[in-house]
Amino acid sequence: MAWRLFLTKILTPTLPNPNFLKTSPFSTSFLVTKIPKRLRKKHKKPDSPRTRPVQPDSARIPHFESILNRDSVFRFLTKTKEFLSKQPERVLRLDDAGKLYRELGFPRGRKVVKSIQRHPLIFDVYRHVDNKMWLGFTDFVERLLEEERSIMESMETDRVNKVRKLLMISKEKRIPLSKIYHNRLLFGIPEDFRDRVAKFPEYFRIVVENDGKRILELVNWDPTLAVSELEREFIVNEDKVKKAFKFPVKYGKDLGLDESDTRKLNLLNTLPLVSPYSDGWKFDMWSLEAEKYRVGVVHEFLSLTLEKRASIHNIVEFKEEFSLTRRTYEMLKKQPRTFHLAGTEMNWAVFLKDAYGENGILIQKDPQVVFNEKLRKFAQMQEGEVVSGVGEE
Incomplete structure (x- = not known):
């Protein structure tokens, strides 16, 4: 009888204390198994007004959507061209350009150099005598900008009439100068139009309000424009x-x-x-x-x-x-x-x-639209293609 009790104690496996794993200093429960990126489930981005189309798929017109996509692709070109054109000597220190993502239209957190490199015929980066890197236009674009200025001069009467008509459809026949300036690219109005309006006292009058806001007012109503x-x-x-x-x-x-x-x-x-x-x-x-x-x-x-x-x-x-x-x-x-x-x-x-x-x-x-299309065409070219590009125009 005694030997049976002895063998039972030897052969019966001893079960561990259930509380042992909880208190053991060698527990591995704190380790997190990392799933490889290629095997992870792709979570759909939450739908939001930023990404949700304004029209249902059945009503969307592809060529209009593609125009907006094109604007997005060339946002850096458009905004940087405008910003540089207003700078002294039309140049900007590269260190400063890297902080102006809103003004220049490149994604926040990205390096501005990557956007510059996409348009080698348009923008040039060079080292100045101060040993700093600067951003400017290429010589080719400097010639193009002269062409754009001549377009602006030839279309001055048309642009003046556009502003007159805007004032004529406004409620009080007056609009803040800042609003027209902010939307000037929509109408092809030159950047210096605020100075140009002084040339047309028979059409416009600038009034400064108590808060300093400058208002453009219509002087004379023209029934032929109405x-x-x-x-x-x-x-x-x-x-x-x-x-x-x-x-x-x-x-x-x-x-x-x-x-x-x-x-x-x-x-x-x-x-x-x-x-x-x-x-x-x-x-x-x-x-x-x-x-x-x-x-x-x-x-x-x-x-x-x-x-x-x-x-x-x-x-x-x-x-x-x-x-x-x-x-x-x-x-x-x-x-x-x-x-x-x-x-x-x-x-x-x-x-x-x-x-x-x-x-x-x-x-x-409009001639300005034709020029913008040409500029976008050159912006997509690489160095060495410019001669054939000019020949096609």
Whole structure:
């Protein structure tokens, strides 16, 4: 009996104390197993207004989206060209350029040199006598900028008339100079236009308010300019303008009208349009006439731009002068025959559809637009291609 008890003690495995693992100084529970990056689950980025399209996929027009993508690709070129052009001798110390990511349009946290290297025919980096590296334009671009200046001079009368028309569609016939300056590239207005307005005292007057803000005021009303692009189109093609907008009758379904009668009734509501050069801002804010007026103002504003399009941020900047409401987005969405909204919910643009062909190319191009296209073309070239590039122009 004793030997059986002895063998049982030897052969029966001794179970460890369940509390042993918890208290053992040799526990490895604190170690985290790292999964290789290629095997990790890819988490979808959260949907946000920054990335969510302003239009559903079924309504998006690819060539308008591609224009906005092109602007994004050439943001560094556009912003750096503008910034450098205003600097003394048109040069900038490279150390300073690296801190100006907003002004120069390159991603924060990236090195500015990488953006410069993408456009070797446009920008040049060199060592100055102070032993510092400087950023400037290449000799080739310096010649191109002379061409752009000659375009600005030849188009001065056109640009003056654009500013006059902007003032004429504004509520009080006055707009802060800073707003026009901030949006000058939209209209091809030269950088020094604030000095140029003094040359035209018969058109403009600058008033300095108590807070120091400089306001540009219209001096004389010109009835020959007070004709909107829509009115010109109406004379040429009445049917086209009739189909351009749609202002449905509220509660139209309750009237029991058939499709033909409903269309006729909606057409009566559409015409006549309210001229953006009228005092439409005096209408009741939520009346049909007031909405027609605001639609006309936005249409005329876009017609004055170089590329017949503008970011919503550019439009909203003039909301006080143009009597726009917070429902501008809904207003434009209701007119898909004339306006197209492209981009994301946070940063979308409005296009005049009829100004573009089916391929997304502007039907009528301002000389400044032609120059910008040429500059973008050269910006994509590498060194050695410039001779053939110039030969093709």
